[in-house]
Amino acid sequence: MMSPSEVFEWLMSYANGMTISFVLAVGVFIDALLGSSWRKANGVRRNSRGFFNGFLKNIFLALIPATFWLANILFYYLPLDPTHPQFRYNPLMFDFISVGTGLYIGDWLLHSILANWKLSGRTIGPWIERWIQEEYDSKIEQHNLKIDKLGDTNE
Helix, strand or coil, X not given: CCCHHHHXXXXXXXXXXXXXHHHHHHHHHHHHHHHHHHHHHCCCCCCCHHHHHHHHHHHHHHCHHHHHHHHHHHHHHCCCCCCCCCCCCCHHHHHHHHHHHHHHHHHHHHHHHHHXXXXXXXXXXXXXXXXXXXXXXXXXXXXXXXXXXXXXXXC
């Protein structure tokens, strides 16, 4: 069993922005597959603008931690600026920002994945249902509004 300090060291060794973005991108694909699954089960078009726009938005959000990682590399290789000697480069700052951003986006993405899981007809535990209820209701409302307004789901 690892001690809390060993867990922290392990996370800081492997949880950089690129790794976090990769995990989030895999989550985006899982979310898209589950969303496609419940759309197919309900006879809703899967090639709609809303589906693709949501997918692109999620991919963009998944890449945000990688931008902090790239900024970390950029600041590391930039020459020191003699006009601003008070600036001290701190690579841990970018790691913490990447991890924090990744956790925030990951929480949001996990809600979406679990809501799509439930919408696609799979069962989940009651405490998870309470945790994702707002996201679930949002997806149902969005889906019903589009059917009511359009009669077709050309989002």
